[in-house]
Amino acid sequence: MAATDRIRTVLDRLEPPPRAVDWSLFAFVLAETATGLVSFTVGVPEGWPLFWLHRALGVGIVALLAWKLARVRRRLTDPNLWRRSTALSALTLVAAVGALATGTAWVFGLDVRLSYWTLLSVHVGFGLALVPLVAAHASTRFRLPRRVDFERRRTAVTYFALLAAGGATYRLQQGVNDALDTAGADRRFTGSQPREGTGNAAFPITSWVADDPDPIDRDDYRLTVDGLVNDPVELTADELAAGHQTEALLDCTSGWYTVQEWGGIRVGDLLDAAGGVEPEASDGDAPDREAAYVRFTSVTGYRWSLPLAEAEDALLATHVGGERLSHGHGAPARLVAPNRRGFQWVKWVTRVEVRSEYDLGQWVVTLVSGFD
Ligand SMILES: Nc1nc2c(c(=O)[nH]1)N[C@H]1C(S)=C(S)[C@@H](COP(=O)(O)O)O[C@H]1N2
Ligand SMILES: [Mo]
Numbered sequence: 384m385a386a387t388d389r390i391r392t393v394l395d396r397l398e399p400p401p402r403a404v405d406w407s408l409f410a411f412v413l414a415e416t417a418t419g420l421v422s423f424t425v426g427v428p429e430g431w432p433l434f435w436l437h438r439a440l441g442v443g444i445v446a447l448l449a450w451k452l453a454r455v456r457r458r459l460t461d462p463n464l465w466r467r468s469t470a471l472s473a474l475t476l477v478a479a480v481g482a483l484a485t486g487t488a489w490v491f492g493l494d495v496r497l498s499y500w501t502l503l504s505v506h507v508g509f510g511l512a513l514v515p516l517v518a519a520h521a522s523t524r525f526r527l528p529r530r531v532d533f534e535r536r537r538t539a540v541t542y543f544a545l546l547a548a549g550g551a552t553y554r555l556q557q558g559v560n561d562a563l564d565t566a567g568a569d570r571r572f573t574g575s576q577p578r579e580g581t582g583n584a585a586f587p588i589t590s591w592v593a594d595d596p597d598p599i600d601r602d603d604y605r606l607t608v609d610g611l612v613n614d615p616v617e618l619t620a621d622e623l624a625a626g627h628q629t630e631a632l633l634d635c636t637s638g639w640y641t642v643q644e645w646g647g648i649r650v651g652d653l654l655d656a657a658g659g660v661e662p663e664a665s666d667g668d669a670p671d672r673e674a675a676y677v678r679f680t681s682v683t684g685y686r687w688s689l690p691l692a693e694a695e696d697a698l699l700a701t702h703v704g705g706e707r708l709s710h711g712h713g714a715p716a717r718l719v720a721p722n723r724r725g726f727q728w729v730k731w732v733t734r735v736e737v738r739s740e741y742d743l744g745q746w747v748v749t750l751v752s753g754f755d
Contacts, residue, residue, distance in 0.1 A: 397541045398450050403532040405521070407542075408447045412479075412517050415440050419510055422573070423636045426724045431572040439549030441486055446545055448479060468523040475516040482509035489638065490556060492567025494576060503574065503638030573724075575640040582704030586633065586641035588711035591726050593753030594683045598710040599731060606699075606716060610736035611674040613658030620715040622656075623648050624701040631698070635725035645719045646702030650677060651695035653735060660691065660737055672739040679718045680734040685752040687727045688742045689720060697721070699732060 399407065418437040425433055458464045459473060485506035495502050532538070560568040569577050578586040601620050609615035625648040634640040654660055660674045677694035680686040689697060698719040701708055708714040713730025720727050726749060 394446065394449065397537070397544055399538045399541050400532045400535075401454060402526060402528060403538055404447055404450050404454075405524075405526075406528045406532070408444065408451060409517060409521055411440050411444050411447060412513055415444070415482075416510060416514050419507070423724060423726070425573070426634055426722045428572055434572055434574060435550060435553065438486075438490070438553045439546045441483060442549030442552045443542075443545035444479070445483060446548070448483075452476075468520075471516070471520055471523060475513070475520040478509050478513040478516050482506055482513055485509060489574065490553070490560075490567055490570075492560060492565035492570070492576065494566050501638040503636075571634060571640055573634055573640075575634050575638050578639050578641040580641075581643060582706045583709040583712055585643070585704065587635075587639065588709075589635050589637060589725065590730075590753070591685070591749055593751075594681070594685050594730075595753060596681075596683050596731055599682060599715055599733075601715055604715045604733075606732065607734045608653055608657040608736075609734070610678070610738050611661040611672060612654060612737050613661055616657045618653075618656065620701065623653075623699060623716050624707075625649075625652065627652070627698065629698050629719065629721070631719050631721040633719075633725050633728060643703050644705070645698055645700040646705070647698050647700035647716065647719070649695070650697045650699055650735070653699060654695065654737065674737045674739060676738045676741060678734075678736045678738055678742055678745075679729040679732050680736065681729050681752070682731045682733045683752050684748060685729060686742070686745050686748055687718070687720075687729050688738065688745060689723075689727075691737070693720075699735070 398404075415437060418433055418440065422430070422433050422437060455472075458469065459476075485502050489502045489506060493502060557568075559565075566576060580586075604620050605617040606619075606623060607615070607617050624646070626646060627649050628644060628646050630642065630644050632640055632642045654677075675691055676688040677691060678686055678688040679699075688694075699716050700719045701714075701716050703712060708717060713728075713732070716732050717730040718728050718732055
């Protein structure tokens with residue numbers, strides 16, 4: 384028996400009931416969206432299972448989609464069966480295939496770039512478009528899931544097999560990358576591809592949505608350090624170029640990473656320059672505001688906070704690879720936050736503020752800053 388026939392037999396045997404396939408597709412797409420979005424916030428290697436789950440679910444979707452298409456094919460190919468909702472179905476299919484194809488191509492190291500848009504950004508675009516499309520598509524043919532569709536033991540086996548096959552496929556794929564030495568072989572656990580070299584020119588300038596300020600005049604520039612510190616100060620660009628060096632890896636969610644030697648001032652030293660963090664009240668009355676976070680705000684309003692201890696070890700960088708930071712990379716000063724994803728490395732920092740509260744608003748501000 385040919386290999387493809389064998390795969391087909393296994394697939395036929397595992398095929399869940401139609402309604403289970405439909406609802407599973409819905410659930411898998413939601414799970415892909417969740418794992419995909421959450422993965423954007425993960426920069427430490429211990430987070431790898433999340434990325435694997437995302438890939439395994441993707442392979443699962445391929446199988447589910449194959450079953451589904453085998454069943455409904457004629458509704459798409461036979462004009463007599465076309466309904467109003469057929470266009471929506473076709474669009475949903477396009478988005479699904481687009482997301483799967485770009486995700487797969489990315490894993491193999493295909494590196495097509497449109498300015499700073501990588502194939503991974505296109506993958507994210509298809510994925511985000513898919514959510515409302517799948518929801519609308521499901522509502523045109525809404526049928527509640529029934530217990531019987533999911534009750535058979537074989538269905539449970541199917542899902543286990545789908546995820547296992549997903550993981551195995553991905554493992555196999557890594558072997559192919561290594562053997563053929565594709566660009567995909569150098570990817571980090573986050574999926575990001577390397578950008579080699581040192582200094583400003585070695586890596587792309589990436590702004591998260593619309594942040595694009597005018598260059599900051601170095602002589603006029605002042606960094607404000609305030610909030611829960613003893614003596615708020617303003618520092619010049621020269622005062623920030625304190626010569627503290629640290630090697631750190633910048634990993635952008637659009638799919639690239641670079642390792643650079645960054646120079647500047649340790650944030651702990653910066654806070655010392657502002658008289659240190661306000662001490663807890665030692666007398667009877669408990670402090671109502673206890674220093675817990677440090678917030679870094681850009682001239683554009685873009686901002687991110689780090690927990691105090693982590694922030695103290697972070698760097699406010701004025702230099703990269705021995706060169707003064709270029710405007711695009713955040714001159715006069717940008718945050719270097721090791722183990723955090725690139726979008727948290729605030730550029731053009733003009734204010735460093737010690738705060739007591741977590742800043743929920745930063746999640747929105749990073750998306751909308753720069754829009755007038
Ligand atoms: N103020 C501001 N800082 C920002 C951004 C932004 O849009 N505005 N983009 C972030 C993103 S998404 C990344 S990956 C890094 C990229 O840094 P680079 O442009 O120096 O490569 O900066 C981060 N800092
Ligand atoms: Mo990024």
